[in-house]
Structure formats: C-alpha cells, structure tokens
Amino acid sequence: MKTIKLITILGLALLFGCSNAKPVNADATEDKSQLDRKWWKEDVIYQIYPRSFKDSNGDGIGDLRGIIQELDYIKSLGIDMVWLNPIYSSPNFDNGYDISDYRNIMTDFGTMADFDAMVKGMHDRGIKFVMDVVVNHSSDEHEWFKQSRSSRDNPYRDYYHWWPAEKGKPPHRFSFFDEKADAWEYDEKTNAYYLHYFGDKQPDLNWENPKVRQEIYDMMKFWAEKGVDGFRLDAFQYVSKDITWPTYEEGYEKDIMKVVGYYGMGPHLHQYLQEMHDQVFSKYNVFSVSEGVGTTLEHAHSLVDPERKELNMAYHFEGVDIAKYKGWDFLYFKNNFTKWAESFEHKGWIAIFLANHDSARMVSRFGNDSPAFRAPSSKMLNTFLLSMKGTPYTYYGDELGMTSMHFDSIDQFRDIAAINAYKFAKASGRDMDDFMKELNFMSRDKGRTPMQWDDSKNANFTTGTPWLPVNPNHVKINVEAENADKDSCLNYFRKMVQLRKDNLILVYGDYDLLLPEDKQIFAYTRTLGDDRWLVLLNFSTTEAVAALPNEFSPGDIKINNYDTVSVDGSTVTLKPYQAVIFALK
Numbered sequence: 244m245k246t247i248k249l250i251t252i253l254g255l256a257l258l259f260g261c262s263n264a265k266p267v268n269a270d271a272t273e274d275k276s277q278l279d280r281k282w283w284k285e286d287v288i289y290q291i292y293p294r295s296f297k298d299s300n301g302d303g304i305g306d307l308r309g310i311i312q313e314l315d316y317i318k319s320l321g322i323d324m325v326w327l328n329p330i331y332s333s334p335n336f337d338n339g340y341d342i343s344d345y346r347n348i349m350t351d352f353g354t355m356a357d358f359d360a361m362v363k364g365m366h367d368r369g370i371k372f373v374m375d376v377v378v379n380h381s382s383d384e385h386e387w388f389k390q391s392r393s394s395r396d397n398p399y400r401d402y403y404h405w406w407p408a409e410k411g412k413p414p415h416r417f418s419f420f421d422e423k424a425d426a427w428e429y430d431e432k433t434n435a436y437y438l439h440y441f442g443d444k445q446p447d448l449n450w451e452n453p454k455v456r457q458e459i460y461d462m463m464k465f466w467a468e469k470g471v472d473g474f475r476l477d478a479f480q481y482v483s484k485d486i487t488w489p490t491y492e493e494g495y496e497k498d499i500m501k502v503v504g505y506y507g508m509g510p511h512l513h514q515y516l517q518e519m520h521d522q523v524f525s526k527y528n529v530f531s532v533s534e535g536v537g538t539t540l541e542h543a544h545s546l547v548d549p550e551r552k553e554l555n556m557a558y559h560f561e562g563v564d565i566a567k568y569k570g571w572d573f574l575y576f577k578n579n580f581t582k583w584a585e586s587f588e589h590k591g592w593i594a595i596f597l598a599n600h601d602s603a604r605m606v607s608r609f610g611n612d613s614p615a616f617r618a619p620s621s622k623m624l625n626t627f628l629l630s631m632k633g634t635p636y637t638y639y640g641d642e643l644g645m646t647s648m649h650f651d652s653i654d655q656f657r658d659i660a661a662i663n664a665y666k667f668a669k670a671s672g673r674d675m676d677d678f679m680k681e682l683n684f685m686s687r688d689k690g691r692t693p694m695q696w697d698d699s700k701n702a703n704f705t706t707g708t709p710w711l712p713v714n715p716n717h718v719k720i721n722v723e724a725e726n727a728d729k730d731s732c733l734n735y736f737r738k739m740v741q742l743r744k745d746n747l748i749l750v751y752g753d754y755d756l757l758l759p760e761d762k763q764i765f766a767y768t769r770t771l772g773d774d775r776w777l778v779l780l781n782f783s784t785t786e787a788v789a790a791l792p793n794e795f796s797p798g799d800i801k802i803n804n805y806d807t808v809s810v811d812g813s814t815v816t817l818k819p820y821q822a823v824i825f826a827l828k
C-alpha cells in the first residue's frame with residue numbers, strides 16, 4: 244500500500260547573498276579576522292505564518308497591519324530577521340504557495356502600502372525581512388497559465404510543461420498534494436496534460452524557457468528594489484526537470500528520497516542559480532536560501548560552496564523529518580545533526596530548525612507537551628536550536644512553547660495537503676484511525692493555529708472567527724502571561740537569543756559531539772580560540788547522568804533552564820529536559 248508523505252519532503256535551502264559582516268556585540272577572545280564572518284551566519288531568523296499571526300480587521304485572517312501592530316513584540320525577542328510565508332496575490336489553494344500575481348499583495352493580507360509600511364517598520368527597528376519566492380510553480384489563476392492553457396500556439400504555451408494527449412499518457416509523475424498522487428492533469432481545452440508536482444492548481448513553470456527565467460529574475464529585482472533583505476526559494480530543487488521524461492521503476496514514489504533523487508537537483512539547476520546570483524543576489528545586499536538540498540551532502544555543498552556563487556545556506560529536512568508519531572530514534576537524531584554540523588564545519592553553511600509551517604509544533608514532536616514537561620522541554624529545544632552550528636530559525640509561537648492542538652475529525656483541517664492525503668489514504672484502504680493519529684502528530688495545520696497573545700477569546704488573535712481554531716490552552720500559554728513570568732519559555736528564549744548574539748563562540752565555534760551513545764543526553768562542545776563551552780541537553784522525562792571525560796571541568800553556567808544543576812567533578816546530573824551551557828575551566 245502506498246503512503247503519502249504529509250510533511251516536509253521539500254527541504255528549505257537558504258541563500259543569503261551578502262558578503263559584508265556587520266558588527267555584533269560579541270566578546271570573543273580569539274582573532275576574529277580568522278573567522279569567515281557574514282551577517283547571515285550571525286542572525287537569528289523568526290518565521291511568521293502571516294495568516295495566523297495577528298488579524299487587524301476582524302475577518303479572522305492574520306494580515307500585514309496585524310504584523311505592524313506587533314513589531315515591538317517581534318523586536319523584543321532579540322531576533323534579527325523575519326521570514327514571512329508568501330504574501331502575494333493568490334487564490335489560496337495552498338495558502339499563498341499558489342501565486343496569481345508576483346507583483347501584488349494578497350487581498351486578505353492588505354495592500355502594497357501596508358507592505359511598504361511593514362518593511363519600513365522592521366528596518367526602523369533594525370530587523371531585516373525575507374521574502375518567500377514560489378517559482379517552481381504558479382497558480383493556475385496566474386495570467387501566464389490562463390494564456391498558456393488557452394491554445395497550443397499561445398506565446399505563453401512554453402511557460403509550463405505540457406504533454407500532448409495524442410502521444411498517449413505521459414510517464415508517471417508523483418504529486419505531493421494531488422488526491423490521486425498524480426502530477427499530470429488532463430486539460431480538455433487543448434487536449435494535453437500539464438505537470439504539477441504539488442496541487443493541480445499549482446502548475447509547474449517551465450524553467451527551460453529563458454523568458455520564464457528572466458521574468459522571475461526581474462520580479463526578484465522588483466522586490467529587492469523595495470528593500471527586501473533576503474529570499475527563501477520555495478521547493479527550488481525541483482525547478483530544473485529532465486524533459487526527456489524518463490520512466491522510473493514501479494512504486495519508487497513510496498520512498499520519498501527516490502522522489503527527491505529523481506526530481507530534485509535537475510540537470511540545469513546550478514546554471515539557473517548562477518544566473519540568479521549574477522542577476523539578483525550579487526547586485527543587492529541580500530541573503531538567500533533555497534528549500535531542499537538534493538539527497539547527498541555533496542549536493543548540499545554544491546549549492547552553497549561560496550566560490551560557486553549560488554546560495555549561502557543549505558536547508559535540509561533530515562533533522563525535522565526524524566520525529567515520527569510511532570516514536571523516533573534519538574541516537575539517529577544526534578548522529579544526523581552531527582553529520583551536518585561536521586560536514587559544514589569549514590566550508591558552506593547550514594540552517595538549523597525543528598519546525599516550520601510544514602510541520603506540527605516543535606515541542607509536541609521533539610519535546611513533551613504534557614503539563615509537567617512542556618516548559619522545560621520547550622526551553623531545552625530552544626537551547627539546542629540557538630547553540631548549534633548554523634543559522635537558527637524559530638517558528639512563531641515556539642518561543643512560547645505553543646503546542647499542537649488536537650483535531651478530532653478531518654473536517655477541522657484546512658490544509659489541502661491533509662485533506663487530499665486523507666482522501667488518498669481512504670481510497671488506498673489504509674487504517675483510518677491510524678491515519679488520523681499520524682495526521683494529528685505531524686500535519687501542517689497543527690503548526691498553523693493562531694498566535695496566542697492573551698487569555699481572552701480567540702487569544703486576541705482576531706475579533707472575528709479565526710480561519711483555523713485557536714488552541715484552548717491559550718488561557719495559559721500566551722504572550723501576556725509569559726511576559727509577566729520571569730521563568731516563562733518566552734523570557735528564556737529571549738535570554739538564549741541574547742546569549743548567542745553576545746558570544747561568537749555559539750556562531751563560529753567548532754562543534755564536537757560528546758557521549759554519542761547516550762540515549763537521553765545530547766552533549767556537545769563549541770570551541771573558539773581558547774574558549775570551550777559545553778552544552779548538555781536532557782531529551783528525556785527522567786533524570787540523566789552525564790559522565791564526562793575526566794579532563795572536563797564545568798565552570799561558569801552560561802544558561803540553565805532550571806534554578807540549579809548538580810555537578811560533581813566531571814559528572815553532571817540533569818533533571819528531566821534540563822538544558823545547561825557551561826564554560827569549561
């Protein structure tokens with residue numbers, strides 16, 4: 244039986260195209276000129292799902308004016324850069340990942356004047372802004388596609404991939420979001436099939452066509468001119484296709500890595516990225532990251548090795564995809580993050596994240612959202628994100644320890660990926676109780692419930708009816724309550740962001756794994772010059788003893804998510820989900 248992947252098949256690879264490091268309040272003792280400093284390595288990114296952050300006009304949908312209202316809150320987090328999911332005109336088949344006009348703002352979100360005011364408000368506060376660029380596909384309601392489908396000899400015909408039906412059925416292609424998992428859609432008007440790796444309302448653009456590429460670069464320049472500081476390229480590893488359309492073996496799509504292997508990192512991907520670098524990234528002080536890095540470390544390196552002049556940062560999915568609803572392998576988690584950190588230790592750069600708009604909540608997947616452990620495990624996970632080597636991405640609400648809300652029935656889901664996966668699972672005869680459990684553990688709607696501002700109705704996200712339910716636990720977990728509590732997840736997050744910003748060792752220090760076989764503790768050091776810091780993270784619900792090598796002598800405590808920690812020589816005993824960073828003596 245086939246299964247359909249519910250989450251992030253689609254890596255995010257980040258590209259921040261700038262070269263001048265900006266000053267930071269750092270106080271490292273080593274020779275800083277030895278470090279390959281870049282501002283986008285030192286920044287902390289905060290991702291906002293605009294639909295769910297703050298509604299300013301009572302229609303139940305978050306908007307740009309809402310974000311403007313909350314800029315001081317965003318600033319108070321200490322973060323440097325905001326990435327917003329797509330805000331362009333869109334019929335919202337896939338919540339903005341289906342764009343019908345690349346040079347306009349979605350009516351639900353506001354106007355171009357609101358956009359300008361928002362970016363100005365960020366810049367006035369020293370916050371940079373990253374735009375999501377969705378160009379593997381457009382909406383079928385984009386003018387280009389309307390033209391393209393109208394006749395075979397329309398000038399826009401070659402903006403998309405078409406297969407004339409007189410040639411028979413095209414070679415099978417898997418679709419991530421299609422109800423039948425079929426990426427070819429028959430279009431009667433011209434008796435041909437068009438390709439859509441995602442939903443049928445998201446036709447894939449034909450990047451082989453130089454006109455398409457020029458349209459995209461020009462569009463990116465339009466936004467760069469407006470002051471955008473970075474670009475996140477959505478599903479970009481798929482833009483270059485093998486248009487000889489080879490047939491692959493039966494059933495390969497059951498293995499998502501095969502899908503990425505066959506469809507990702509196509510023959511001209513590097514050429515396109517170099518063109519984009521030449522025309523866009525090199526001309527502006529912008530950062531850029533693209534989603535997906537192929538299937539090997541070599542692929543990932545080939546996207547971000549600086550001398551290739553393509554992307555700045557690799558955004559891989561292996562880490563975030565590890566948490567599975569039937570349990571997950573902690574040793575594999577440690578090994579995987581270590582593999583990436585070590586591989587990029589001296590060349591290239593990676594992104595670090597444990598959640599985004601394509602996954603359920605971080606604390607519900609990697610931590611423990613029961614009342615006893617939610618706060619310590621959320622703080623522990625944020626300690627991890629902000630002390631690993633790579634640029635950290637925090638998904639809105641994870642600073643509060645927001646949890647995945649339970650949905651009882653498929654009717655509560657809004658995401659096309661979940662709804663179509665449900666239909667597909669049903670048609671394939673899957674055990675639907677089990678499927679609903681899986682959906683509850685990992686589906687994207689779980690990570691998209693509205694931001695919890697206070698304990699009032701709808702958490703003060705909206706005065707109307709929210710587009711997706713507000714988690715009832717907002718009465719306890721919310722910004723107002725956490726602001727007032729010095730021990731809250733929120734205040735811990737702020738402290739941890741500041742620790743990273745004040746100490747280059749957490750950005751550039753060498754990473755070394757300790758206690759690789761330990762089944763409860765993730766332990767590593769970061770070393771810069773003569774300084775060495777020890778990070779100890781208990782990923783379990785029980786006490787854990789870290790018996791460190793004798794030469795380790797924990798000194799100053801840099802941060803601790805509990806009031807105390809028990810140290811006896813080089814043995815440290817950690818409480819459930821305790822996180823501590825020590826300077827080593």
Ligand code: GLC
Pocket residue numbers: 253337340341377441477478534600601
């Ligand atoms: C990316 C986005 C995801 C979107 C898909 C299609 O994976 O992260 O949210 O649905 O691309 O654009």
Ligand code: CA
Pocket residue numbers: 298299300301302303304305306351
């Ligand atoms: Ca609104």
